Amino acid sequence: MDASTTRRLAAYGLCVRDSAVLLVQAKHHDGSRSWTLPGGGVEPLEDPFDTVIREFTEETGYTAAVQRLLGVDSRVIPAGESWRGQPHQNIGIFYQVQVLGGRLRQELNGDTLDPTWISLDAVAELERSSLVDVGLRLLHDQPVTGHVAPVPIGGPVRH
Structure with missing residues (x-):
């Protein structure tokens, strides 16, 4: 990797119950927001x-x-397409998780907002990160390789 590229290793939790997925809103550098999976670097x-x-x-x-x-x-x-103005590689490790306890609340002093259970049927209409689609495809397809085809970017789906 040369100095003009960046890389991030992150882990994401996909939690589905009662036909709904738990998502959070990410704040972006341009002030916009999109839905994504809970997780981070x-x-x-x-x-x-x-x-x-x-x-x-x-x-x-x-x-x-x-x-x-x-x-x-x-x-x-x-x-x-990167806010950094240089190529960026995001390596995401996706886990299926289940809630053990606690109480749904906003992140304290963080970059994510509004954790919300969203119907799986409503996800396709959301402004969302491609991470949501990747996670749901991994859960649905359960590929032996642990890899799915790239998610097309555009419409309501963003990097």
Whole structure:
């Protein structure tokens, strides 16, 4: 990787119950918002398994347990589409999680808002990150390889 590219390793929690998925709104650098999965960057020396539990709790107020690994996704955002103005690779590790306890609440001092249970039928109409589609496809298809085809960007789906 040269100095003109960036990379992020992140872990995301997909929680579905009663035909609804738990999503949060991410605030973007341009002031816009879109729905995404609870999750975030893996800290140095942190296990992604621990990251997803930590981030899920921080962003939703719920304590969670990992049920299983869904898969890994690597997305490259071209320089012209990246807010950084340079190519960016996001490597996401997706886990299926279940809520153990806690109370749904807003993230304290964070970049995500409004954790909300959203009907699976309503997801296609949302302004959302492609991470939502990747996670749901991994859950639905359960590919042996842990990999799904790239999600097309456009319409309500963004990087």
